[in-house]
Amino acid sequence: MDATVIVINTIAIISFLIALLKDKEKAKKSLLVAGKSFIRILPMMFIIIIVIGLLLGFVPPEQISKFIGKQSGIWGVLLVGIVGTFMFIPALLSFPLAASLLESGASVTAVAAFITTLTMIGVVTLPLEIKELGKKMALLRNGLSFVIAIIIAFIMGAIL
Amino acid sequence: MKRQEKQKDERKAKKGIIRDLIILGIFLAITVILLIEFPDKREPVIATSWDFFLEMILILPAVMVLLGLFAVFVPKNMVVKYLGKTSGIKGIFLAILIGALPTGPLYIAFPIAATLLKKGARISNIILFLSAWACIKIPQELVELQFLGLQFMVTRLILTVIFVIIMALIIEWIMKWSENKGGVKNAV
Numbered sequence: 431m432d433a434t435v436i437v438i439n440t441i442a443i444i445s446f447l448i449a450l451l452k453d454k455e456k457a458k459k460s461l462l463v464a465g466k467s468f469i470r471i472l473p474m475m476f477i478i479i480i481v482i483g484l485l486l487g488f489v490p491p492e493q494i495s496k497f498i499g500k501q502s503g504i505w506g507v508l509l510v511g512i513v514g515t516f517m518f519i520p521a522l523l524s525f526p527l528a529a530s531l532l533e534s535g536a537s538v539t540a541v542a543a544f545i546t547t548l549t550m551i552g553v554v555t556l557p558l559e560i561k562e563l564g565k566k567m568a569l570l571r572n573g574l575s576f577v578i579a580i581i582i583a584f585i586m587g588a589i590l
Numbered sequence: 591m592k593r594q595e596k597q598k599d600e601r602k603a604k605k606g607i608i609r610d611l612i613i614l615g616i617f618l619a620i621t622v623i624l625l626i627e628f629p630d631k632r633e634p635v636i637a638t639s640w641d642f643f644l645e646m647i648l649i650l651p652a653v654m655v656l657l658g659l660f661a662v663f664v665p666k667n668m669v670v671k672y673l674g675k676t677s678g679i680k681g682i683f684l685a686i687l688i689g690a691l692p693t694g695p696l697y698i699a700f701p702i703a704a705t706l707l708k709k710g711a712r713i714s715n716i717i718l719f720l721s722a723w724a725c726i727k728i729p730q731e732l733v734e735l736q737f738l739g740l741q742f743m744v745t746r747l748i749l750t751v752i753f754v755i756i757m758a759l760i761i762e763w764i765m766k767w768s769e770n771k772g773g774v775k776n777a778v
Contacts, residue, residue: 542742
């Protein structure tokens, strides 16, 4: 078991104990909410796990790095960025998927673009966003988020 | 009224889970066929999936507990209460902090942002709030730490905060500029 696992679980346990001291009822309710969300995310988690297994098992790293590796340049990054905007999976599950891409030859730039567009931009939820915030603001937010996601990705690629 | 909404939410959640289970079934079937056709791939595919399963199952329950705590202990109306009026540097950091605390998918935040808009909160703060909600969550950062490492997580976090602030100010500027232009046109 690595350090991160221990850190995350320790934080969760301590937070829960503090919550328990503050308000027993609310703490219990939190656990119920946690349990429900966990069950809710399980099927999607298994889908992602299968996709990762198939990806790493069947797609040769040369193929992945050809499309979204270091030498693929801006087009590869734009491609994963666009895929990220259309994907409608919980942000939590985008990280293992991103890690598997990284493992199989994708560049840091591509992976950073993927995560950032996936979390910040929602093409699927865009109609709802337009309804609530107006066309101009919703389109500006999603459009500029895409631009900064690509910028962040290239800076990350240059630094790391 | 509230109870009705709750029931509706629960029905929606049930529908979602059934849809996910169907997709999972399709993926499982495809995988079984592929692994029967290509026996030499069985070992690498199963080993990889198993590794990722272990990594996830060791942290997801803890992450869910944190999400649950945030959901129950951070009231939704806190957002409107604190973000309605503040501005300046304090507003910027408050917007990010308040966006980073509550939990749930981004589309839950849209109605809250709409309320803020109606109450006259600064546009830049609303954009910051939405962006923070989308990608600066503590439990989310922890999962990123687990799978992509400390360096990746911290670098992306810092860059995201910087660029999200710049973006928020640009959007506010554009919105105001186009409003003024519209105003002049209407006046003429």
